[in-house]
Amino acid sequence: MEDAKAIRTRLNAEDRSKLDEYLESIRSIERRIEMAGKEETVEGWRPTLEQPNMPRPKDGLPREIPRHMQLMLDLVVMAFQMDKTRIATCMLNNDLSQMNFGFLKDVKGSLHLDLTHNGKDPALEAMYLKTNQFHVEQFVYMLDRMKSIQEGDGTLLDHSMLLFCSNLFDGDRHQADEMPMILAGKGGGTLQTGRVLDYMQQPEEERRACNLYLSLMERMGLQTNRFGDADRPLKWL
Numbered sequence: 001m002e003d004a005k006a007i008r009t010r011l012n013a014e015d016r017s018k019l020d021e022y023l024e025s026i027r028s029i030e031r032r033i034e035m036a037g038k039e040e041t042v043e044g045w046r047p048t049l050e051q052p053n054m055p056r057p058k059d060g061l062p063r064e065i066p067r068h069m070q071l072m073l074d075l076v077v078m079a080f081q082m083d084k085t086r087i088a089t090c091m092l093n094n095d096l097s098q099m100n101f102g103f104l105k106d107v108k109g110s111l112h113l114d115l116t117h118n119g120k121d122p123a124l125e126a127m128y129l130k131t132n133q134f135h136v137e138q139f140v141y142m143l144d145r146m147k148s149i150q151e152g153d154g155t156l157l158d159h160s161m162l163l164f165c166s167n168l169f170d171g172d173r174h175q176a177d178e179m180p181m182i183l184a185g186k187g188g189g190t191l192q193t194g195r196v197l198d199y200m201q202q203p204e205e206e207r208r209a210c211n212l213y214l215s216l217m218e219r220m221g222l223q224t225n226r227f228g229d230a231d232r233p234l235k236w237l
Contacts (some may be wrong), residue, residue, distance in 0.1 A: 006133045008043055047083040049152050054078060064136075065103060071144045080156060081149060092135055101131050116171035139164045143184055160185040163208075179209060197236055206235060 004023060008016055050144045062068040067091055076088045093099060097108040098225060107127045109115055115131060118124035139162075146157035164182040180202065186193060199207035210230030215237045217224060223229060 047081060048134070048149060048156070049078065049081040052078060052082070065099070065101075069138050070141060072144070073138060077142065077149070077156070080146070080160065081151075087116075092138060101127075101134065104130050107131065112171075118172055120172065136164070139182070139184075146185070154186070157184070158186045159188050159190065159220065161176050161187040163212075164215070181209075183212075187216075187219045191237070199216060199234075202235070206232070212237070 002020060008019060011019060014209070030180075034187050057071060062071060066170055072090055076090060078225075079085050079088060091113060098112055101107045101115075102113055104127075107115075107130050109124070109127070111131060115124055115128040143157060143162065146162075147155050147159060149156040149157055156199070162184045165179065167176065169178045169180070183191065184193070185191065208228075208230045210228035211232060211234040213231050214227050214231040217227065218233055
């Protein structure tokens, strides 16, 4: 509009009329789009939820850990459905968690001191495995929720990318050079699913976690030459 006003003073009457006609045609289209939006007749992508589809959680946190975790995941899914955010992170347990997983059968002791640092004790390792399985089950719960929600020509999961990971492979040895990660969702058709990719034989600079993050950024339309300690996206992804 500023450019149009600046040039208008330098035009003759006939050209000013043409300019005004051009600007009015653009404004007419804008009005039609605004009206279609108000009447909800605009085609194309729209959030699948206009209003929350679950009751507001009560004040305070649920005492039952499984219910608390699923509540957090339900809120994330609903936020995606309503287009309130495009990115969310959820840490089910922090690094030094002393949480007791006694709600799991035959699991005793705190997650960090007793189960993570288990000294390869078979009994403790078996309990630690159950805590990991519990966390994977929460991830599957979220995937199933998103897979059941239709969105346009696919599902909410089809149009998303979900990364499930940990910051250590072996907490007892603080080993972080072999990191299993699960990447779910099709990223709007940019990700091929149903594969197991082994990067252990690749040079270190080719298999860092930040290589993966760069790859995901590319699929989100963000072009950057470097992230963390990586300067190239992950191959084969």
